[in-house]
Amino acid sequence: MKTVVSGIRPTGNIHLGNYFGAIVNFVKMQHEHQCYFFIADYHSLTTHPTPADLNDNVRKVLVNYLAAGLDPEKSILYRQSDLPETAELYLFLNMNAYIGELQRVASFKDKIRTQPNNVNAGLLTYPTLMAADIIIHKAHMVPVGKDQEQHLEMTRNFATRFNNMYQTPYFPEPIAFSFGEQLVKVPGLDGSTKMSKSENENSCIYLSDEASAIRKKIMRAVSDSGPTEPNQEKPIPIQNLFSLMKIVSKEETLQFFNEQYNECKIRYGDMKKQIAEDMIVFCAPFRERILELESDTAYLQKVLDMGAEKARISAAQTLKEVREIIGFRKL
Ligand code: AMP
DSSP states (O other): OOEEEEEEOOSSSOBHHHIIIIIHHHHHHTTTSEEEEEEOHHHHGGGOOOHHHHHHHHHHHHHHHHHTTOOTTTSEEEEGGGOTHHHHHHHHHHHTOOHHHHHTOHHHHHHHHHOGGGOOHHHHTHHHHHHHHHHTTTOSEEEOOGGGHHHHHHHHHHHHHHHHHTTSOOSOOOEEEOSSSSOOOOOOTTSOSSOOTTTOGGGOOBTTOOHHHHHHHHHTSOOOSOOSSTTOOOOHHHHHHHHHHHHHSOHHHHHHHHHHHHTTOOOHHHHHHHHHHHHHHHHHHHHHHHHHHHTOHHHHHHHHHHHHHHHHHHHHHHHHHHHHHHTOOOO
């Protein structure tokens, strides 16, 4: 049995990128491994949420986790800020993280470009906080989407750097994990290659979306005027539609539209209608469970309390040992 850790930032409901990139693996892994799944509320502070929004978004992610099939009896579900040990480990890791390597991270460079007025130190040190989240439980595997590949590489660097510095093989080197052959990247409806709430809210389909919202968003998805030659390579927005169809529709449906495309007969309106209807069928059971769970505050709080209690056992043990290794010892 391996130790598995992963989390999602609370920015609202969970979209299909989060689901297929991460949660689908969480659900499968909880049966086979010791799993820690958290709600990354410290991380979300980089966007300066109001206290009410922060709390509401934590609640939404928890509800979505449970609706997607995470079982609080099987895996340890907790809120990151319920483990203040994470902040202490983050401090230690920051002492051995170099400004240059943090500045070179692709997601940091993106943020400089997209939000020049809020380039805070939390964004720069996102990889050390993520490393702390993972190695605090001495994780072996981290189910994440493809967008997190570079961050995980850095987690490995920070873990080995610590081990080398103190000449002890204390932290395992965690690997990114997906049940499929490759890490997943779910595209957006706006022609971008990644479904992302922070980039464009309308590019996302949420597990909690109702049928009318799904239809509206998919019918507005970016497409073009159609291929002009048989077997033409698909431009990114069109490839995105096919990728979305692949995750929610039947194989023969995908094949049908592929042939239509290759024979230059495709009607994107029909294809979008089909994706929308299949997407509605896919999301409906999640939405139903989300609506059921949403109002049960007592149960949700119980899940968080139970998770915090269990997660702190492992975190407290790690920090006790790490302090000792670093030299914070009795005189
Ligand atoms: P975040 O929303 O950045 O907190 O990401 C939470 C998890 O969802 C991480 O494992 C990401 O890799 C994954 N994720 C987010 N967006 C996508 C996407 N469009 N495709 C695949 N995985 C994603």
